[in-house]
Amino acid sequence: AAVLKNLQRAEGTLVLETAVGVGNTAKLGEIISTGKQTTFLGEELGFTAKEMGQLQKAGKLEQAIDSTCESWLAKSSSEAYITAKNGGKHARLIELNEGKSVKEIQKSIKSYEKLIELHKDKIANPSKYCPGWDAMDPRRQNALINKRWPAEIQCFTEEKDILQTILEQLIES
Incomplete structure (x- = not known):
């Protein structure tokens, strides 16, 4: 129980350290929300509160989370x-792309990359994509940020990787 309390305290400290020096309350709320999301992703990827604190102080927390996520x-x-x-x-994806040219598959891969980046931005800036975000039920916000959009990123990444493998096979043959 004490370990959990210390972890929660460390998480809160990490979020508050990020918010230091901000006078605008709307901006402060956005920073706290982003800090909580970053902390959640860090924990899901296996970072300890201490590691996240050190990376945050060095200004490299988001970069470390991004690279770990991409590696995974x-x-x-x-x-x-x-x-x-x-x-x-995704079996149908292979069927749909049989016989397509290298150029067509490359275009599809770029489209998936754009979708992945869009969804990463949705997680980082949800109010930009969801009108009335601040008035939305917190459970709905949580579901979008921590479940739906990451699941869509995972799906798009898998599909992009399948197309990448098909492309590599086309180029090799």
Whole structure:
């Protein structure tokens, strides 16, 4: 119980350290919300409160979380293709892209990259994409930030990786 309390205190401190020096209450609320999201992602990726605090002080927390997330997603790329090739999730994507040119597949890959970046920005700046974000039920906000948009990023990443594998096979043949 004491460890949990200390972890919560460290999380709160991390969020407040980010907000120091901000006079505008709306901006302060946005900083606190972003800090909580960053802390959540850091914990999900296995960072300790101490590590996050050190990275935050060095100004490298978001960069570390982004690179860890990208590394984790990259590991699953061949798995996504194998699953799809064996008739599992995204199998239809392989069927739809058989016979397409290198240029068409490259264009599709770029489209997925844009979708991934868009969804990352939705997580970082939800009020930019959801009118009435501040009035929205906090449970709905949490579901979008921590479940729906990350799940969509995962799906788009898997599909992009499948197309990347198809492209590599086309180029090799």
